[in-house]
Amino acid sequence: MSTALRPLIVGAGPAGIRAAQVMVTAGLRPIVVDEAPSAGGQIYRQRLFPDERSPRDLYGSEAGKASALHQAFVQIRDKIDYFPESLVWNIRDNVADIMKDGRHIRQGFSHLILATGATDRVVPFKGWTTPGVFTLGGAQIALKSQGCAIGEEVVFLGSGPLLYLVAWQYMKAGARVAAVLDTAPFLAKLHLARGLPSQPGVVFRGFRYAAELMARGVSVRFGVEPTRIEGQDRVSAVVWRENGRERRLACDAIGYGFALRSETQLADLAGCRFVFDERDRAWRPDRDPAGRTSVSGIYIAGDGAGIAGADAAELAGERAALALVEDAGLTFDHARVADLERRLNAIRRFRGVLEAAFPFPAAWAGSIEDDVQLCRCEEISVGQVRRAAHDQGVRELNRLKALTRVGMGRCQGRMCSSAAAEVLAAASGQPVEAVGRLRAQPPVKPLPLAMASDGEAA
Amino acid sequence: MSQLIDKDVAIIGGGLVGSSAALALRRMGFSVVLLDKGFCGAQASGVNYGGVRRQGRPPEQIPLSQRAHAIWPRLKEIIGIDGEFVRSGHLKLARTEAEMASLEAYAARVAGMGLDLELVGHNQLRERFPWIAGNIVGASLCAGDGHANPRLVSAAFAHAARRAGVDVFEQTAVRHVEKASEGFRLSADRGIDIKARFVINSAGAWAGAFAEFFGEPVPLKKIYPSMVVTEPMGSFMTVNIGAEGGGIYARQVERGNCIVGGMRGEPNADSDFSRPTSTGAVTIMSRAAALFPALRQTYAIRFWSGTEGEMADRNPVIGFSRTTPNLIHAFGFSGAGFQIAPGVGEVLAELVRDGESRTPIQSFAIDRFARTEKNLHPGNIPEPTTRGTSK
Numbered sequence: 001m002s003t004a005l006r007p008l009i010v011g012a013g014p015a016g017i018r019a020a021q022v023m024v025t026a027g028l029r030p031i032v033v034d035e036a037p038s039a040g041g042q043i044y045r046q047r048l049f050p051d052e053r054s055p056r057d058l059y060g061s062e063a064g065k066a067s068a069l070h071q072a073f074v075q076i077r078d079k080i081d082y083f084p085e086s087l088v089w090n091i092r093d094n095v096a097d098i099m100k101d102g103r104h105i106r107q108g109f110s111h112l113i114l115a116t117g118a119t120d121r122v123v124p125f126k127g128w129t130t131p132g133v134f135t136l137g138g139a140q141i142a143l144k145s146q147g148c149a150i151g152e153e154v155v156f157l158g159s160g161p162l163l164y165l166v167a168w169q170y171m172k173a174g175a176r177v178a179a180v181l182d183t184a185p186f187l188a189k190l191h192l193a194r195g196l197p198s199q200p201g202v203v204f205r206g207f208r209y210a211a212e213l214m215a216r217g218v219s220v221r222f223g224v225e226p227t228r229i230e231g232q233d234r235v236s237a238v239v240w241r242e243n244g245r246e247r248r249l250a251c252d253a254i255g256y257g258f259a260l261r262s263e264t265q266l267a268d269l270a271g272c273r274f275v276f277d278e279r280d281r282a283w284r285p286d287r288d289p290a291g292r293t294s295v296s297g298i299y300i301a302g303d304g305a306g307i308a309g310a311d312a313a314e315l316a317g318e319r320a321a322l323a324l325v326e327d328a329g330l331t332f333d334h335a336r337v338a339d340l341e342r343r344l345n346a347i348r349r350f351r352g353v354l355e356a357a358f359p360f361p362a363a364w365a366g367s368i369e370d371d372v373q374l375c376r377c378e379e380i381s382v383g384q385v386r387r388a389a390h391d392q393g394v395r396e397l398n399r400l401k402a403l404t405r406v407g408m409g410r411c412q413g414r415m416c417s418s419a420a421a422e423v424l425a426a427a428s429g430q431p432v433e434a435v436g437r438l439r440a441q442p443p444v445k446p447l448p449l450a451m452a453s454d455g456e457a458a
Numbered sequence: 459m460s461q462l463i464d465k466d467v468a469i470i471g472g473g474l475v476g477s478s479a480a481l482a483l484r485r486m487g488f489s490v491v492l493l494d495k496g497f498c499g500a501q502a503s504g505v506n507y508g509g510v511r512r513q514g515r516p517p518e519q520i521p522l523s524q525r526a527h528a529i530w531p532r533l534k535e536i537i538g539i540d541g542e543f544v545r546s547g548h549l550k551l552a553r554t555e556a557e558m559a560s561l562e563a564y565a566a567r568v569a570g571m572g573l574d575l576e577l578v579g580h581n582q583l584r585e586r587f588p589w590i591a592g593n594i595v596g597a598s599l600c601a602g603d604g605h606a607n608p609r610l611v612s613a614a615f616a617h618a619a620r621r622a623g624v625d626v627f628e629q630t631a632v633r634h635v636e637k638a639s640e641g642f643r644l645s646a647d648r649g650i651d652i653k654a655r656f657v658i659n660s661a662g663a664w665a666g667a668f669a670e671f672f673g674e675p676v677p678l679k680k681i682y683p684s685m686v687v688t689e690p691m692g693s694f695m696t697v698n699i700g701a702e703g704g705g706i707y708a709r710q711v712e713r714g715n716c717i718v719g720g721m722r723g724e725p726n727a728d729s730d731f732s733r734p735t736s737t738g739a740v741t742i743m744s745r746a747a748a749l750f751p752a753l754r755q756t757y758a759i760r761f762w763s764g765t766e767g768e769m770a771d772r773n774p775v776i777g778f779s780r781t782t783p784n785l786i787h788a789f790g791f792s793g794a795g796f797q798i799a800p801g802v803g804e805v806l807a808e809l810v811r812d813g814e815s816r817t818p819i820q821s822f823a824i825d826r827f828a829r830t831e832k833n834l835h836p837g838n839i840p841e842p843t844t845r846g847t848s849k
Contacts, residue, residue, distance in 0.1 A: 090736045097736040104740045271727060392617060399497055402504060402609050410689055410759045441733060446757035449688065449747045451740065 005328055008033065008096055008107065010088045010266060011115035013041020014310050015302030015317030017073050019113045022321035024079045026330050031081040031107065033088050033098055039073040040066065041117055042137060043310040045144050058144050060169055061205055062310070069314070090442035091270040094297070097442065103452045111297045111324050114267055114285075115317055118260035118303035122415050123158075123364060124372050124382070127229025128256075136162045136257030140169065149175040151253020155238050157181040157226060159358045160259040161206060161309075167255075168209040171216060178251045179219040180210075181240060183258075183361050186222035191356035199350045221247075225361075229254060258360060260307045261418050267304070268440035271295050276433040279355050280307050282418060283437040289341055291320030292327075299324055312347040315340050365419075365426035374423060375416040377409020382423055389427035397436045400424055410446060413438045460649035463625060465489045467810055468644055468654035470632045470668060472498030474608075474796065475788050476660035477615035478803025481536070484622040486811055491654070492616065492624050493646055495631035495664070496730070499612025502662050502795065505764025506683060507707060507719045508608045509698055510797045511548045512573055513600035514564070516773065518821035519798065520571045525817050526801030527602065533611065536800075537618040541611035542712055547697040548603035549578075549587065552595045557702040561598040575600055589694045591751050598702075605698045605709045608796055615800070632661075635668060637782055656784045656810050663767035665775075665789035673781045674824050677770035678790050682723035684734035685762045686742045690714030694752050706745045716753060718746040723763035732763040768792040776802060776822035778809065786810070787824050 005028055009016045012034035023030045032039075038046040044059065044066040055063040083100050090097035096107045120135035127133070134142070134150045136158060142148045149170060155178045156167040167180045195203050214220055221242055230237040230248075239248045259280075267285040268274070273294035275286040284306045291299045299320040302313035319340045325332045370383030388394040388404050397420065400406055406420045407413030413420070417438050425432040467483055469476045472494030480492045492498070510530055512523040534540045552558035565575045576599045583590065583597055620626045627650060635644045641655040659668045666678040695710035706720040721738035725731070739761050747754045769775065769790040779785035786809055788802055795802075801817070808815040 092733070092736070104736070106736065269733075392613075399500070402497075402500065403613060408760065410757075412760055439731070441761050441763075442736060442739070443758065443761065446689065446759045447743070449686075449743045449756050449758055450754045451743065 005110045006031070006108065007111040007113065007324060008109035009113045009115060010096070011041065011117055011302070011304070012036065012039035012073070012082070012084075013115060013117050013302060014043065014069060014313040015115035015117075015304075015320075016041070016113070017069055018314045018317035019115060019301060019321035020080050021072055021076055022318050022325065024076045026325045026332065028325075029080060031083065031109070033083045033086045033096070033100075035085065035087055037085050039082075039084070040070055041310075041313075042141065044069050045141060046070065047147070048145050051147055053147065057173070060165075060172065065310070065314075087445055087447075088266060089444050089447060091266050099447060099451055102448070111328065112270065112299065113291075113317070113320050113324065114270070114298070114300045114304055115302045115313070116263040116266055116304035117313075118262050118307060119414060120257040121259050121261040121418050123258045123361065124368065124374055124419055125226050125228065125364075126369060126372050127231070127235075129373055129376055130229050130231045130235050131233060132231065132235030132253045133229060134253065134255050136160070136166045136255050137260075139255030140166045143169060143173055149173065149253075150255060151235070151251070152176060153178045153251045154253045154255060155179050155181060155249060155251040157183070157224070157238065157254060157256040158258050159183045159361065160257060161354060161358060162257060162259075163358075164206060164209040164213070167213055167218070170255075171213060171218065177213065177218045179221060179249055180213060181224040181226070181238070182220065182222045183224050183226070184222065184357065184359050188357050188359060189222075191353055195350045195353035198346045202350070226256075259358065260303060262304050262306060263414070264304060265412070265414075265440040265444040267293065267298075267300060269442060269444070270298055272298060272300070274437065277306050279351065281360060281422075281432055283433070289344070290323035290337075291316055292323055297327070308347055308351055312344060315344050315347070319344065365422035368423070374419055375406045375409065377411050377416070378405040380404050380406045385420060385423045386427040389424055394424070395428045395430060395435065397421055397424060397438055400435075401438060407438050412441075412444070460651055462651045462653065463491050464653045465491045465625070466654065467491070467656045467658060468642065468652050469493065469658045469660060470635070470644075471659070471661035471665065471789070472616050472626065472628065473501060473503035473660060473662050474499060474612045474615055474799035475503070475791075475802050475806070476658065477503075477612065477619050478800045479658055479660065479788070479806040480619040480624045480626075480803075481615060481622055482803050482807035483810060484619060484624050486807055488810065490619070490624045491652055492619060492626045493630050493632050493644075494626075494628050497613075497628050498616030498626065499608075501730075501764055502766035502791070503612035503799065504609050505762060506608050506766065506793070506796045507685060507717065508605050508709065508796065509548070509603075509700070509707065510543060510606050511600070511603045511698065511700070512797065513548050513550055513575065513598065513603055514700065515794065517568055517571065518773070518818075520568060520573070521817050522776075522801050522805065522819065523798050524572050525804065526798045529800040529804070530604075530606070530797075533606075533614075537611070537614040539610060539614050541606045541614060543604060543606035543611075544712070545602060545604040546709070547599055547601045548700060549697040550598045550600075550700045550702055551590070552597060552702050553593065555595055558596045561596070561702050565598060573600055574602060587697070589750060589752055590699075592749050599697070603698060606796075607711065615803075632668075635671070641784060656786065658786045658788060658806055658810075660788045660806075662789055663765050665767060665787065669775070669787060669789075669824065672779055672785060674779060674787075674828065676775060676790065676824065676827055678767050680725070680729065681766050681768045681793060682725060682732040682763050683719060683766060683793060684721045684723040684738050684742065685717055685719045686734075686739055686746070686758045687760045687762070688716040688718070688753060688756045689759050691716070691752070691756055695750070706742065706749060708746060708750070715759075716746070716750075716756075718742050720745060725765075730765060732765060734761040734763050766791070766793050766795075770827075774802075774822050775824045776805065776819045777824065780823070780825040780828070
């Protein structure tokens, strides 16, 4: 039976690699498709070119996990069909449309595990499109993958555990960190104490990053309300309000972010049912504790199934693959399943603590100025979205897209739609879940027009 | 919470036809209610390619098309926005001698109808449109044609109708309509009941059920256009492109994106929504890259699809019902309704006011399908049977 199965895994990050490992153990030969040139995902992304940096330099306290994951992938490399630098851009009726080596291939599958990860959740404010402003994830990738800092005098701003990690990584790499501006009040961090019993390592690591930054003289501010980024051709300063006073700090680069948003378009295209996730303030694919979606044979794991971080992604990838193995009628380790679910539950509970410690700036959507650009691809402002709500009675995200072009550009709403949902919800007096979500259309990312096909050649 | 609305005219379907009819009727002084099961202009009217084209239409459509042609440059005055309408010209390419002969025959057939077609030979084509590659034998240019943004135009007509005093109900499906002694009774979602002297069935791909209820079944099916949109690029595509025999059409919008179509999509599980097929989209991309060298290095950033209604003979149904007085049909535009729709709206308004239109529409009569089947003819109007509501 197993020879007839053709499982497909989208994504070779922590979830995808662990899922592939389980399948190989079960005697299956999965296809693993990944956009990156080498496995590891965003969090354990490998260098583009070899340099003198050690795993410790690249991944800090997570070096052990990164090395173990990379090693696990090396060990299964010959037992899977691995398509690096390849894009799954559509899924329909158990067929994935893939761009591989500049060609369109249609790959049928018997089972599918979506391990598509997440991107930064972008919250626009005045000046956010100035050159020199990066998302936290982007700033981290520049450092890990290319060995570049985003600037000489870097300010990190926003909310979320990544804020302190990236700032710390920059400091360790020798960049000058001008300040860390946390939009959450200091008191919110006290919530982390609730996480101590279950995840002491994570909590202590977070405090260590902050403590080491402060010990090296980096200014760490809390309760910051970003006002604007200054600069014409390049960032020159950041201005914020703190305790009712305006403050300004010169810098030439800003890394900012407000946690992550799941990459869910493929699940949508595959027909998975979605539910609203209060904690992530976003719609995500519905799934059972093992990662089964509403579509038989399709599983989801990692941050693409709701934000839970890299450790959870490894566990969830393994768990989803065990579910797949079970559903395929093959033998699997029941004790391991129980252990994985126990550890996953502990992390999921801890995510609630993190959300309280790094809250989303809920007042932002109502207070952001009209002239701030919301959709970068199509150059649509916050004010245009508000006018569509007020003047044309728009109350739903797809209608907003049709009437204003928000989410219609190159990123197809991947970058702007969570902010657009927040602004529309605030402007139309609805909770954010009520404005819905953008219906996915292929391609999930741009395709070259000259892409060769097995049908008519260009 | 039910409410009874009493109007002169109830319009089922807020696409471009229904919305423009609503606006025209309101300006004549009629009271109007416009109902859409989704959002106005969100189906065929909003998701079509956006060609504003007379060239290629069958001769019987040209008078109606000419009437609409006069409306397009006046959009700003009528609905408050220009809808990105540009009179770019429409260039229909012939890839073979046979296709060129067909273009020549068409030009002869519609000569004197006001299209002012210009046949362009191979060498001239190369000179005037150097951005078109491939072995194009020749082309036919209709300089007065162009393109516009369907996404904006259709919604703006509905919005203008609302501003003019039309009661517009979106996300309000009509569940039941029946003939009453003085006109019609309709019941719709959200407890809305309507009394109206006239009913216009402009429900697009969903119009068949209403026609059938009044004893007028039609061969109407759903089709799904399939568009590919490139990233924005410098302006080069100066005309709206079509091809004799089909297979590709393309235009470049002011923002710089090129929109290319030529294949069909397929419905989703919810057949009101659809997606391009991957092979269809990739085929369009390949054809576009072959025909337009400027596109070879660009990316497709999105696809779109939608739902349109197509008649077996590809001509719409426009005109009075043959079974039921004061019922008017206007649907089945078969993937070619965008340009003529504002003209159809005016015609429908005239039908309500005058009982006839100054624009010939007899070719679009609904009984063209039934004439041979049953002895249904005007003057022998059967009473429709009452259908139970779905509530």
